[in-house]
Amino acid sequence: MERRGRLTLLGTEWSAVRRPFVNTSDVPLRVVTIHDPPSIYAQQHRNGSVTYSGYLFQLWQIVADELGLSYRMSAPLSPGYGSLSSNGTWTGVVGDLAYGRADVALTLLNPTPERAAVVDFLDGVPMGSESTTFLVRRDSEAAPSLSLAMFASLLRPLGADVWWTLAAALLALSLVLRLSLRFNSARAEDGRLVRDMGWGSCLLAMTMTVLGQGWDRTPRSLAGRTVTIFGWMMAILIYVNYTANLMSFLTTHTVGRPINSVREFVQQPAWTLAIPAGSQKLNKLRSSRDSFERELYRRSTTGDRFISIYKTEKRRAECGSQAGYRELSFGNLLAFLCLVPLGVALSLIVLALELLISRVRSPKRRRQLRSEV
Structure with a gap:
């Protein structure tokens, strides 16, 4: 571990490693960058000079010092990271690199196939990591008091009709799961599992599926596994939609009309x-x-x-009069709620086929046993 000012470098000290490159040229490297906080801050003063700061700039100073590099900083000819214009030319930081106006770019630039075709990305120096979390204010006045409304808000990301439909779907899937276990042939299903997985256990298993929990055992028959797979699919989609909408509910204000499409x-x-x-x-x-x-x-x-955004950082864009959130209704989720009747029908069809195959094979099996005797 090595400390450089307010930075702490993890791993082997650079000074203990043989330097792979030393700049012996008198011509300084042309380093292009944009104002990209918090990694890079480019502050322009009244006299026209520009000073740079930020953790990425500090890291570049350490790299340049270790490698003996001289450099000068500048802004790109056109602002931004870099994209293809309608005439096929590059803009921003990528444009300065692609057309030889700069040697190195110092910014957080996502690698894409288009950009990689015209510039080289260097990833030999680790620069940071990130994590997502929730933050709340410390003062007690901002913390809401416990109430029934607070607990009811956990249901609000999905409409009441969705919750009732989800309950009905769990009942239907658990019933079909029990039927596929109980009435299937002994050859297709394990007898011990049939005894252990009563209707209540099947309902609990389907509820555990929606809650993202696994089962200790799963059906052996194709019919039982079919309805189980459809239950998992429905649970994943419900879970994803609930989580996404809950995030919106907790972090945005209610709107009358959210954006549903690019159109x-x-x-x-x-x-x-x-x-x-x-x-x-x-x-x-x-x-x-x-x-x-x-x-x-x-x-x-x-x-x-x-x-x-990087041209007019002090301006603020608003889409409509308010930011938005609304509960997901039955109509919004109708496309994947149709998985439930589809799974029920398909499982019953497979159950009927398994019973038919079992009956056809039973006489042959009895004749085979008699011949062996």
């Missing part, structure tokens, strides 16, 4: 698109087959109801 966003004349200049998303919008996504790219090139 709806484009058709609203009062909404403004805000995106980082040179974002890789612009390249995807440019080559998209969706005409509405291509319209968003057109707006980014013409400036029509578009804000480049």
Whole structure:
């Protein structure tokens, strides 16, 4: 471990390792960067000079000192990380590298196939890690008091009709699971599992599926496994939608009309698109087959109801009058709730086929046993 100012470097000290490169040229490296807090801060002063700070800049200073590099910092010819323009040329940091205006770029730049075709990405120096967490205020006045409404809010990401439909789905799937175990042939299903997995146990197992818990044993028959798989699929989708909507409910304000599609966003004349200049998303919008996504790219090139975040950091874009959240209704989840009747029907069909095959094979098995005797 080595300390450099306020930085702590983990691992072997650089000074103990043979330097792979020493810059002997009198020409300093041209290092291009943008104001990209918290990694890079580019502060321009009234006299026209620019000073740089931030943990990524400090790390670059350490690398340059260890390798004996001289350099000078500059801003790119056009702001942003770098994206392909409509005429096929590169902008931003990537453009300065691709066209020889800079030797090194110092910024957080996501590698994409398009960018990798024109610039080289260096990943030999670890620079940071991140984790996602929730933060709350310390003062007690901001903490809500315990109430029934607080616990009821855990149900609000999904509408009441969704919860009732989910309960009915659990009952239906557990009933079909029990039928597939109870009435299947002894050849297809384990007798001990049939005795242990009563209707209550099947209902508990399906509930555990929705809660993301596993089972100690699973059915052996194809019919039982079919309904189990459909239960898992429904549980995963419910879990994902519930979690995503719960996050929205806890972190945003209620709105009357959220954005449901890119088309709806484009058709609203009062909404403004805000995106980082040179974002890789612009390249995807440019080559998209969706005409509405291509319209968003057109707006980014013409400036029509578009804000480049790194050009105007002090401005704030708003989509509509409020940020949004609403409960997911039965209609929103209808597409994957249809998995339940599909799974029930398919499992019953498989159960019927397994019983039919068992009856066909039973006389043959009895004749085989008699011949052996």
